[in-house]
Amino acid sequence: xxxxxxxxxxxxxxxxxxxxxxxxxxxxxxxxxxxxxxxxxxxxxxxxxxxxxxxxxxxxxxxxxxxxxxxxxxxxxxxxxxxxxxxxxxxxxxxxxxxxxxxxxxxxxxxxxxxxxxxxxxxxxxxxxxxxxxxxxxxxxxxxxxxxxxxxxxxxxxxxxxxxxxxxxxxxxxxxxxxxxxxxxxxxxxxxxxxxxxxxxxxxxxxxxxxxxxxxxxxxxxxxxxxxxxxxxxxxxxxxxxxxxxxxxxxxxxxxxxxxxxxxxxxxx
Numbered sequence: 692x693x694x695x696x697x698x699x700x701x702x703x704x705x706x707x708x709x710x711x712x713x714x715x716x717x718x719x720x721x722x723x724x725x726x727x728x729x730x731x732x733x734x735x736x737x738x739x740x741x742x743x744x745x746x747x748x749x750x751x752x753x754x755x756x757x758x759x760x761x762x763x764x765x766x767x768x769x770x771x772x773x774x775x776x777x778x779x780x781x782x783x784x785x786x787x788x789x790x791x792x793x794x795x796x797x798x799x800x801x802x803x804x805x806x807x808x809x810x811x812x813x814x815x816x817x818x819x820x821x822x823x824x825x826x827x828x829x830x831x832x833x834x835x836x837x838x839x840x841x842x843x844x845x846x847x848x849x850x851x852x853x854x855x856x857x858x859x860x861x862x863x864x865x866x867x868x869x870x871x872x873x874x875x876x877x878x879x880x881x882x883x884x885x886x887x888x889x890x891x892x893x894x895x896x897x898x899x900x901x902x903x904x905x906x907x908x909x910x911x912x913x914x915x916x917x918x919x920x921x922x923x924x925x926x927x928x929x930x931x932x933x934x935x936x937x938x939x940x941x942x943x944x945x946x947x948x949x950x951x952x953x954x955x956x957x958x959x960x
Contacts, residue, residue, distance in 0.1 A: 695805050695827035695871060696895055699779055700920035703748045708953045709915050709960070711781065711897065712743050712945075713927025714752040714769060720932055722941045732756070733765035735941075737772060739931050742942035744776050746949040749805075749923055751897075754784040770802050779804040781897070781923070785831060787816040794819045800826045807831065807875055807897070810857050814864060824869040827895075832857045833887060835877025835900030854883065855890065862891045873897060876914070878906025878924070888914040895921040901952070902929025912959035926952055 703709055716732040728734035740750065750773045757766040770780045780803040786796045787809040797819035800806060805827030808817055820828050833843055833854040843854040858874060865872035873895040876884050884898065895917045900906030901924055916922035933948035934941030
């Protein structure tokens with residue numbers, strides 16, 4: 692199979708969009724229109740996918756919203772449906788562990804195209820994922836949450852910051868492996884985002900934080916993609932729950948929000 696980042700670059704070119712639509716179907720926020728479905732989260736996702744696929748370079752379900760029996764069924768159907776439509780699926784799971792545990796986690800790559808990973812256990816914990824030549828692996832680097840700097844911004848003995856070292860290691864693992872490593876770098880810290888992009892020009896980024904978190908759209912658009920054209924800017928709540936502040940149907944509001952974000956990003960690409 693073609694490498695993930697090549698497939699992603701092709702998808703970006705086809706839809707002229709780097710938008711990643713997060714699929715986090717919070718049961719407490721699902722609209723009445725899907726409440727009576729057998730699998731409400733799946734029905735919600737199906738309608739979001741149908742509404743936003745023309746504007747989505749990828750869909751990004753977060754595993755936290757599916758960790759129950761009905762949830763896993765909804766996630767499986769969601770991934771299958773999105774991929775049938777030709778849209779890659781990036782599972783936001785932030786996985787990593789030791790030995791056979793990590794190998795078990797990595798089996799999910801049979802069902803999705805890419806995954807987010809926690810690099811702080813080191814290369815051996817990531818090996819079952821990185822060894823999948825066809826899969827994309829986005830390592831947490833400089834995240835969008837307010838507390839991200841608590842650890843990521845600490846200074847090491849040689850003067851580098853932790854997130855800078857993560858970026859360097861990711862580049863080494865990418866060059867020494869299958870070329871399937873990217874980074875998660877948030878738009879809420881645009882100076883750091885730009886600095887990491889200068890440091891590792893060849894790594895695709897997953898850039899969260901431009902929606903409800905209010906991150907820098909220009910920095911996200913200009914820094915997300917690597918030299919090969921692959922990279923993503925994610926919005927979740929700002930798209931899938933756009934209908935909460937609209938008189939339109941939830942999927943119509945999501946389509947408009949995805950289209951608008953695509954246009955805003957494309958101003959700077």
